[in-house]
Amino acid sequence: MKAVELSTVASTFQEIKNRAESGWQELWHSGKPVILVGTGTCGRAAGALDVLQAIRDEIGRQNLDCHLVEVGCMGHCYAEPIVIIAKPGYPPIAYGHVNPVIAERLIKDFILGDNPCLEFVLGALEKNELVPSFSEFPRAKYEKKVILKNCGYIDPEQIDHYIANGGYQAVAKVLEMSPEEVIDEVKKSGLRGMGGAGFPTGQKWEICRHARGRPKYVVCNGDEGDPGAFMDRTILESDPHSVLEGMVIAAYAVGARRGYIYVRAEYPLAVHRVRVALRQARELKLLGKNILGSDFSFDIELFQGSGAFVCGEETALIASLEGKPGIPYHRPPYPAVNGLYGKPTLINNVKTLAYLRSIIENGAGWFTGLGTEGRGGTAVFALAGKIVNTGLAEVPMGTTLRQLIFDVGSGIPDAKRFKAVQIGGPSGGCLPESALDLPIDFDSLRDAGAMMGSGGMVVLDEDDCMVEIARYFLEFTQRESCGLCTFCRLGTKQMLEALDEITKGKGKIEDIDMLTELAEDISAGSLCSLGKTAPNPVLSTLRYFRDEYEAHIKEGRCPALMCQELIAYYIIPERCERSCDACVGTCTVEAISTNKKRIKVIDQEKCVKCGTCLKACPPQYNAVVRLSPPDQVPASE
Amino acid sequence: MVSLTIDGKKVKAKEGEKLLWAALDNGIYIPNLCALREAWLPSASCRLCFVEVEGKDSPVTACTEPVKGGMVVNTTGPKALRLARTAAELLIASHPVDCAHCLSSGSCELQKIAAHLKIKLKTKRLRKITRELPIDSSSPLFTYDPNKCVLCGRCVWVCRERLGIGDIGFAHRGFQRVVTTFADEPMAKVRCRECGECVTVCPVGALYFKDGRGSNPIIKED
Ligand SMILES: Cc1cc2nc3c(=O)[nH]c(=O)nc-3n(C[C@H](O)[C@H](O)[C@H](O)COP(=O)(O)O)c2cc1C
Ligand code: SF4
Ligand code: SF4
Numbered sequence: 001m002k003a004v005e006l007s008t009v010a011s012t013f014q015e016i017k018n019r020a021e022s023g024w025q026e027l028w029h030s031g032k033p034v035i036l037v038g039t040g041t042c043g044r045a046a047g048a049l050d051v052l053q054a055i056r057d058e059i060g061r062q063n064l065d066c067h068l069v070e071v072g073c074m075g076h077c078y079a080e081p082i083v084i085i086a087k088p089g090y091p092p093i094a095y096g097h098v099n100p101v102i103a104e105r106l107i108k109d110f111i112l113g114d115n116p117c118l119e120f121v122l123g124a125l126e127k128n129e130l131v132p133s134f135s136e137f138p139r140a141k142y143e144k145k146v147i148l149k150n151c152g153y154i155d156p157e158q159i160d161h162y163i164a165n166g167g168y169q170a171v172a173k174v175l176e177m178s179p180e181e182v183i184d185e186v187k188k189s190g191l192r193g194m195g196g197a198g199f200p201t202g203q204k205w206e207i208c209r210h211a212r213g214r215p216k217y218v219v220c221n222g223d224e225g226d227p228g229a230f231m232d233r234t235i236l237e238s239d240p241h242s243v244l245e246g247m248v249i250a251a252y253a254v255g256a257r258r259g260y261i262y263v264r265a266e267y268p269l270a271v272h273r274v275r276v277a278l279r280q281a282r283e284l285k286l287l288g289k290n291i292l293g294s295d296f297s298f299d300i301e302l303f304q305g306s307g308a309f310v311c312g313e314e315t316a317l318i319a320s321l322e323g324k325p326g327i328p329y330h331r332p333p334y335p336a337v338n339g340l341y342g343k344p345t346l347i348n349n350v351k352t353l354a355y356l357r358s359i360i361e362n363g364a365g366w367f368t369g370l371g372t373e374g375r376g377g378t379a380v381f382a383l384a385g386k387i388v389n390t391g392l393a394e395v396p397m398g399t400t401l402r403q404l405i406f407d408v409g410s411g412i413p414d415a416k417r418f419k420a421v422q423i424g425g426p427s428g429g430c431l432p433e434s435a436l437d438l439p440i441d442f443d444s445l446r447d448a449g450a451m452m453g454s455g456g457m458v459v460l461d462e463d464d465c466m467v468e469i470a471r472y473f474l475e476f477t478q479r480e481s482c483g484l485c486t487f488c489r490l491g492t493k494q495m496l497e498a499l500d501e502i503t504k505g506k507g508k509i510e511d512i513d514m515l516t517e518l519a520e521d522i523s524a525g526s527l528c529s530l531g532k533t534a535p536n537p538v539l540s541t542l543r544y545f546r547d548e549y550e551a552h553i554k555e556g557r558c559p560a561l562m563c564q565e566l567i568a569y570y571i572i573p574e575r576c577e578r579s580c581d582a583c584v585g586t587c588t589v590e591a592i593s594t595n596k597k598r599i600k601v602i603d604q605e606k607c608v609k610c611g612t613c614l615k616a617c618p619p620q621y622n623a624v625v626r627l628s629p630p631d632q633v634p635a636s637e
Numbered sequence: 638m639v640s641l642t643i644d645g646k647k648v649k650a651k652e653g654e655k656l657l658w659a660a661l662d663n664g665i666y667i668p669n670l671c672a673l674r675e676a677w678l679p680s681a682s683c684r685l686c687f688v689e690v691e692g693k694d695s696p697v698t699a700c701t702e703p704v705k706g707g708m709v710v711n712t713t714g715p716k717a718l719r720l721a722r723t724a725a726e727l728l729i730a731s732h733p734v735d736c737a738h739c740l741s742s743g744s745c746e747l748q749k750i751a752a753h754l755k756i757k758l759k760t761k762r763l764r765k766i767t768r769e770l771p772i773d774s775s776s777p778l779f780t781y782d783p784n785k786c787v788l789c790g791r792c793v794w795v796c797r798e799r800l801g802i803g804d805i806g807f808a809h810r811g812f813q814r815v816v817t818t819f820a821d822e823p824m825a826k827v828r829c830r831e832c833g834e835c836v837t838v839c840p841v842g843a844l845y846f847k848d849g850r851g852s853n854p855i856i857k858e859d
Contacts, residue, residue: 308810310810325807329678329681330678330679330681330698330701478811478812479810479811480810480811481810481811481812482810482811482814483788483807483809483810483811483812483813483814484680484682484788484814485681485682485683485684486682486683486684486685486724486727486728487684487723487724487727489788489811489812489814490727490728490730490731490766490812491723491727492811493731493766493811493812494727494730494763494764494766497764497766498764510762514762514763517723518723518763521719521720521723521724524695524696524716524720525684525687525720525723525724526684527681527682527684
């Protein structure tokens with residue numbers, strides 16, 4: 001009986017795969033040009049839909065025969081909208097910062113003519129003689145794409161694209177393994193949860209498999225509420241089937257027949273693409289009753305979350321799925337034993353699930369071999385802040401922060417100095433320059449006072465005040481705290497008030513001790529991890545940048561010249577070019593006047609510290625400066 | 638029944654029962670505000686009942702910790718006391734302490750907790766951060782002063798789960814979290830049956846009878 005079943009699975013899948021592959025061959029080798037347009041949320045925000053329309057119009061006008069495909073995000077968000085053109089006789093070339101005018105030219109000059117418009121090139125997808133390829137970029141040396149591999153290269157709304165690129169092969173494979181074997185493989189891979197806590201995935205699966213309740217559920221956590229994080233959104237938009245495939249594998253391993261994919265409603269495109277993916281997977285019997293003809297059945301329902309940050313916490317997420325307010329409850333019992341409707345529930349993050357197909361396909365050994373120095377797998381980061389290449393990057397575990405920021409991210413713009421990197425979002429911490437050679441992994445980051453979190457990474461430069469950064473994140477957590485428990489509701493409020501006063505120069509030196517003690521108690525005493533991790537930005541900045549706190553408190557000075565109440569704008573008389581009037585007109589409150597010597601002077605009483613004059617003063621004079629504390633402004637004024 | 642040791646005293650309790658009740662039933666007080674014996678899920682929100690259990694690295698909340706035979710509990714260990722004290726301090730720092738004019742003075746559990754933990758009702762280390770929400774005296778029976786509320790949730794639970802009415806609930810997040818009626822209607826406008834149950838469970842002076850009846854908390858364990 002078993003043998004018959006196996007061949008059913010394999011042959012059913014082979015048929016699906018053959019069809020998908022021939023479609024893929026047809027797309028790339030039919031002799032027609034292929035045009036890929038990135039229409040993920042980042043592309044759309046930069047105008048990708050207009051570009052798409054312009055291309056479509058131009059193709060129509062010229063009556064061209066070519067394939068036009070919408071794809072997701074390839075991680076180079078700084079260069080969106082991105083268009084990739086593969087014309088026979090040329091390597092596939094990616095163009096960045098495309099607008100409708102450029103798009104029209106690409107069609108006219110390159111598709112119709114033979115000019116590949118090198119001035120708009122971002123890079124080629126393959127090595128060639130004509131243009132540098134992505135693989136020759138400095139960052140390519142450090143990048144290793146596993147879960148971002150398909151992103152930006154396949155149409156997320158065509159399941160065949162996914163299957164032709166090896167998709168659902170792992171489902172066919174696990175159906176021929178025992179659930180224990182699957183769990184064993186995941187355990188051996190050392191995969192850890194990417195949702196923040198980094199709990200070993202295989203171990204969680206084993207607990208859920210052995211839990212007694214029935215039925216069991218698998219839940220994909222796609223709440224992604226961290227400000228500045230968008231990895232999960234990108235994967236759901238660009239390669240949704242990889243997540244669904246992970247859920248099927250997980251369900252088979254733990255013995256679940258029903259799953260939920262929780263996506264925040266603020267991600268309409270992700271919601272749409274997941275919905276399409278679910279439908280297409282069901283049509284091919286990759287979901288639903290008797291998957292690929294086996295006796296394993298599993299289906300997934302899409303759930304649109306309210307999108308509050310705390311709803312991403314697993315117990316709050318369960319409450320929310322049950323239709324209750326998204327408020328955490330005490331663990332244990334852990335969801336793997338007693339979760340949704342009191343039943344064993346496996347909750348995994350989008351990225352965690354997306355890794356599974358590759359682990360099953362290539363084996364645990366391959367996965368552990370990806371990292372360096374005994375650290376397995378890869379990590380995905382959303383690079384933001386003061387960094388040249390904003391966007392997504394996937395690097396092997398063990399890559400150093402320096403390589404990630406300076407080689408992959410191309411460093412700090414405007415020749416500014418690196419100051420710190422905030423990792424892990426509001427639950428994470430700020431690491432200084434001395435931590436740049438730290439190899440990235442769960443434990444090293446935690447020991448240094450930051451956190452892998454969900455992979456948000458904000459780079460800060462000399463113009464960023466560390467007290468203000470801590471205050472900003474704490475303001476976020478205080479607002480997003482569910483307010484249930486005392487430490488998080490009132491403790492973070494106390495900390496926020498203190499930080500607020502410090503940034504205004506009204507802090508007391510005792511506040512530093514108070515902040516430290518309270519931070520420790522909030523970490524130890526809060527009910528859920530939102531509260532437990534909320535003090536991290538404060539603790540880490542106190543650990544590495546205590547001098548900045550002290551400067552604010554003792555001298556009323558903001559070393560980064562960022563805190564509004566602690567700075568003054570001042571025009572250095574010696575630098576002011578008397579005949580220039582650039583600043584005077586820009587000041588909205590008319591605080592700048594001209595004195596007898598025709599030198600411009602700021603009336604400190606009137607100045608609202610908007611900083612327009614500083615930008616208006618021509619760089620060759622550079623006469624407007626910020627001074628801190630404000631009483632640095634000479635009294636003669 | 639199994640035996641366990643709390644503060645050096647040998648006591649007996651049902652296995653799996655929450656430690657808080659085992660302690661209270663044996664005359665050992667552990668500060669608490671949000672715990673209700675009837676509730677099937679502990680709210681675990683006030684964070685006052687921290688105790689130290691031998692073999693565990695960090696303090697645990699007694700309201701969520703199941704009793705096990707042979708366990709050794711210390712309600713006055715330094716780590717547990719520090720957390721309980723900070724939690725109480727935080728509540729007091731955001732409570733308009735006006736005992737002289739408060740009808741609940743004497744039966745107020747916050748006063749009792751402060752005394753038990755040996756902390757002052759005057760805020761020193763922390764900042765006084767209170768709210769100025771309107772007081773609702775529309776009900777003929779009782780007054781509701783949300784500024785004094787410690788958000789223990791007893792009234793909400795009693796109204797919804799014990800009485801099945803559900804007139805009051807929580808709204809908003811973070812520091813703004815508040816017990817209120819649907820759409821913030823005044824008490825007199827909702828289905829309130831004026832049973833006064835919520836008033837009797839309120840541990841502080843947030844809900845009090847207009848006729849001055851002492852709003853004694855239902856849980857008088859010591
Ligand atoms: C405040 C808070 C927010 C969270 N948000 C998310 C989230 O958006 N996505 C996510 O996968 N996990 C989030 N988590 C972590 C989850 O509780 C849980 O650990 C995770 O979904 C488990 O999946 P993993 O083992 O694959 O990481 C959050 C946790 C906390 C405390
Ligand atoms: S730690 Fe914060 S978010 Fe978590 S239960 Fe407590 S109040 Fe709610
Ligand atoms: S009104 Fe009283 S009983 Fe209700 S939550 Fe507030 S303190 Fe608790």
